[in-house]
Amino acid sequence: MTDKLGVAIVGYGFMGTTHLSAWRYINECEVKALIGRNIEKVREVSKKFGVEAYNNIDEVLKRKDIDIVDVCTPTSTHASYSITSMNAGKHVFLEKPIALTLKEADAIIEASIKNNVKLMVGHVLRFFPEYMKAKELIDRGMVGEPVIARTFRGGPIPEWSPWFLDKNQSGGVAIDLAIHDVDYLMWIFNSKVKRVYGVVRKLVHKDITAEDFALINLRFENNGIALVEASWALPKMHPFMMNFEVDGTNGMISFDNQSPVPVKLITSESISGFSPESLPWRPAVHPFPVDPFYRELKHFVECIKEDKTPMTDGEVARRSLEVCIAALKSAELNMPVNLPLKEG
Amino acid sequence: MKKIRFGFLGVAHFHADNYANAIKKIPDAEIVAVYDEDEKLGKEFSNNFKIEYYKDAAQLLKREDVDAVIITAENVKHHDYAVKAAEAGKHILCEKPIATTVEDADDMIKKAEKSGVKFQTCFVMRYHSASILVKNLINEGRFGKVLALIGTNKLNSSLPLLRRWFTDQKLSGGGAVMDHTVHLADLIRWYTNSEASEVYTEIGKNVNKNIDVEDNFLTTLLMENGAVGHIDGSWSYAAGLYTWGDVTMKVIGTDGVILLDAFKQNISYIGSDKPNDKLTWHYYGCDCDLEMIRSFIECIVEDKNPIASGIDGRQGVAITIASYESAKIGKPVKPK
Ligand SMILES: NC(=O)c1ccc[n+]([C@@H]2O[C@H](COP(=O)([O-])OP(=O)(O)OC[C@H]3O[C@@H](n4cnc5c(N)ncnc54)[C@H](OP(=O)(O)O)[C@@H]3O)[C@@H](O)[C@H]2O)c1
Numbered sequence: 001m002t003d004k005l006g007v008a009i010v011g012y013g014f015m016g017t018t019h020l021s022a023w024r025y026i027n028e029c030e031v032k033a034l035i036g037r038n039i040e041k042v043r044e045v046s047k048k049f050g051v052e053a054y055n056n057i058d059e060v061l062k063r064k065d066i067d068i069v070d071v072c073t074p075t076s077t078h079a080s081y082s083i084t085s086m087n088a089g090k091h092v093f094l095e096k097p098i099a100l101t102l103k104e105a106d107a108i109i110e111a112s113i114k115n116n117v118k119l120m121v122g123h124v125l126r127f128f129p130e131y132m133k134a135k136e137l138i139d140r141g142m143v144g145e146p147v148i149a150r151t152f153r154g155g156p157i158p159e160w161s162p163w164f165l166d167k168n169q170s171g172g173v174a175i176d177l178a179i180h181d182v183d184y185l186m187w188i189f190n191s192k193v194k195r196v197y198g199v200v201r202k203l204v205h206k207d208i209t210a211e212d213f214a215l216i217n218l219r220f221e222n223n224g225i226a227l228v229e230a231s232w233a234l235p236k237m238h239p240f241m242m243n244f245e246v247d248g249t250n251g252m253i254s255f256d257n258q259s260p261v262p263v264k265l266i267t268s269e270s271i272s273g274f275s276p277e278s279l280p281w282r283p284a285v286h287p288f289p290v291d292p293f294y295r296e297l298k299h300f301v302e303c304i305k306e307d308k309t310p311m312t313d314g315e316v317a318r319r320s321l322e323v324c325i326a327a328l329k330s331a332e333l334n335m336p337v338n339l340p341l342k343e344g
Numbered sequence: 345m346k347k348i349r350f351g352f353l354g355v356a357h358f359h360a361d362n363y364a365n366a367i368k369k370i371p372d373a374e375i376v377a378v379y380d381e382d383e384k385l386g387k388e389f390s391n392n393f394k395i396e397y398y399k400d401a402a403q404l405l406k407r408e409d410v411d412a413v414i415i416t417a418e419n420v421k422h423h424d425y426a427v428k429a430a431e432a433g434k435h436i437l438c439e440k441p442i443a444t445t446v447e448d449a450d451d452m453i454k455k456a457e458k459s460g461v462k463f464q465t466c467f468v469m470r471y472h473s474a475s476i477l478v479k480n481l482i483n484e485g486r487f488g489k490v491l492a493l494i495g496t497n498k499l500n501s502s503l504p505l506l507r508r509w510f511t512d513q514k515l516s517g518g519g520a521v522m523d524h525t526v527h528l529a530d531l532i533r534w535y536t537n538s539e540a541s542e543v544y545t546e547i548g549k550n551v552n553k554n555i556d557v558e559d560n561f562l563t564t565l566l567m568e569n570g571a572v573g574h575i576d577g578s579w580s581y582a583a584g585l586y587t588w589g590d591v592t593m594k595v596i597g598t599d600g601v602i603l604l605d606a607f608k609q610n611i612s613y614i615g616s617d618k619p620n621d622k623l624t625w626h627y628y629g630c631d632c633d634l635e636m637i638r639s640f641i642e643c644i645v646e647d648k649n650p651i652a653s654g655i656d657g658r659q660g661v662a663i664t665i666a667s668y669e670s671a672k673i674g675k676p677v678k679p680k
Pocket residue numbers: 010011012013014015016035036037038039041042072073074075077095096097122124161162163176
């Protein structure tokens with residue numbers, strides 16, 4: 001019991017609760033504290049999971065039995081929560097995107113180096129079974145050299161969490177959603193991005209500050225090319241959709257989460273084929289053999305225990321943020337933008 | 345009613361066979377003659393369809409009973425054949441891209457206009473029941489104003505290798521960009537009722553390293569009315585794919601989205617000769633070649649303007665040329 005690593009989670013929303021469930025399966029750790037601003041609501045959730053409720057992170061950081069802080073708050077707050085935690089000597093698992101600006105990202109990376117603590121950013125696609133399988137097939141040379149790819153990620157506007165709609169808090173769809181696929185593509189192409197041409201717009205939703213639509217054309221250093229489409233511009237009833245396709249010199253692979261659907265629900269109100277991810281409720285039994293969130297947190301714990309560098313550390317996460325920022329710049333200028341960016 | 349009689353000028357494109365087969369299904373149409381510079385290819389075609397072969401285009405064009413020509417030659421020859429046909433007073437159905445330069449395209453249209461013949465571009469997607477349905481849904485305002493159109497018209501990489509000229513720059517004028525920009529560019533223009541103001545293209549390294557033309561690209565179109573379009577017309581699908589390729593388009597409107605997958609109506613077949621015997625698709629959807637030729641005949645008989653006009657063909661060429669220019673200089677380019 002005592003040699004377990006203590007975990008504190010900041011944020012108890014969609015990601016906070018998802019992580020809470022996943023942490024419970026990691027034997028080496030125990031979630032001890034849950035933090036949010038609204039203490040009533042924090043209590044509600046923490047009671048269910050049997051952890052302590054806080055509305056002040058500093059109190060938690062004083063606790064010696066807390067080793068890991070898991071930051072699941074709006075992106076604009078990532079830097080402050082993660083840096084104070086690292087300065088208190090805690091390892092930090094940080095939800096993606098690392099931050100909204102390169103300056104913040106640099107400060108976060110700096111804090112992890114200075115305090116000699118582990119930092120991992122939740123680019124969870126690398127832990128999703130379908131994305132892992134595709135990576136494995138590509139690494140086995142089954143498509144030859146990857147040449148051209150396209151990815152899609154999106155659905156209706158995430159109205160349930162109003163901060164997503166605020167550009168200053170989420171960065172808009174080009175940063176919040178596209179970053180998943182940007183990271184994944186750099187991973188499978190095994191190459192950094194050298195040029196970005198983006199169209200990023202408030203397409204359907206004009207009354208919010210965040211853009212709801214991004215088309216990002218990438219050119220990699222190895223001259224592979226890819227299109228990343230990220231969207232909150234789909235109508236309300238649309239399921240959350242993700243798909244990708246990679247064509248290489250010797251084959252192609254593709255995936256669409258709307259087709260390998262193991263569970264379908266048909267009621268008198270609606271007929272819908274959906275994957276578990278698009279359900280409004282979480283299914284009791286996850287049909288994946290291993291939950292991706294469990295897998296990413298488990299990887300992080302292994303890195304702490306064995307003193308290894310997490311697969312998606314601060315540097316890796318900064319790289320995809322840089323691409324997404326370049327896409328926004330490019331959209332503004334209607335010009336391709338070369339990387340690395342000169343200023344943050 | 346008098347039958348409309350067709351002659352082929354050039355049959356290097358495999359669509360020539362599709363169109364000839366389509367004509368055979370139309371009671372008031374007939375194919376009577378074929379010309380191709382390549383005698384072997386031309387004679388084979390003439391034998392297949394039991395029509396006369398001409399070694400000289402002028403001889404074919406002299407035939408009074410030929411009402412219209414179908415130009416399915418190598419891209420660079422379209423201009424010369426179209427001009428000759430126009431001068432001989434024959435209606436013209438021209439394969440896409442109608443030319444390899446904007447100047448050639450303009451000249452073809454001008455000559456056709458001058459001699460009062462119909463000029464129709466083989467933009468088959470304008471005659472496909474699925475893409476027409478999308479157009480109608482847009483026109484009815486069923487999902488608001490069109491804001492973004494993201495399409496693929498990708499091809500099985502083995503297909504361009506079946507006829508050598510596709511990968512010979514001197515005859516094709518280019519690779520995948522030249523071949524597969526125009527269908528989607530035309531759908532985007534058609535659905536938005538607007539022209540492209542800027543074109544940005546990334547051309548990748550090749551999937552097939554053994555050919556000298558590009559085989560993959562990503563093109564972004566900014567339309568004059570503010571909509572954005574995207575085209576992926578790569579010849580990059582693996583040779584083992586169960587079908588030839590696709591035409592898909594996601595159309596996002598102010599109040600909904602349409603997902604078009606035009607050639608999705610297929611029966612799946614799996615053989616049992618050996619384990620893992622390959623899955624193949626067998627299409628049962630609309631025959632857009634047939635509909636296109638029917639419509640062309642209707643334009644001739646009823647003296648109407650083609651749904652896919654010469655101007656539409658010309659705009660496709662302009663976007664294609666802008667695309668090459670953009671990839672070369674690494675900046676968005678305004679089409680001519
Ligand atoms: N990996 C993925 O697939 C994935 C999916 C979705 C989101 N995310 C990322 O996860 C993070 C959290 O997203 P979410 O969907 O979980 O958001 P959410 O559901 O809105 O939850 C946000 C949580 O943060 C707390 N919070 C703490 N400090 C806050 C502050 N200063 N302002 C606002 N809220 C604050 C909120 O509680 P109080 O209001 O009580 O403070 C709330 O519990 C984001 O970075 C997002 O990009 C990742």
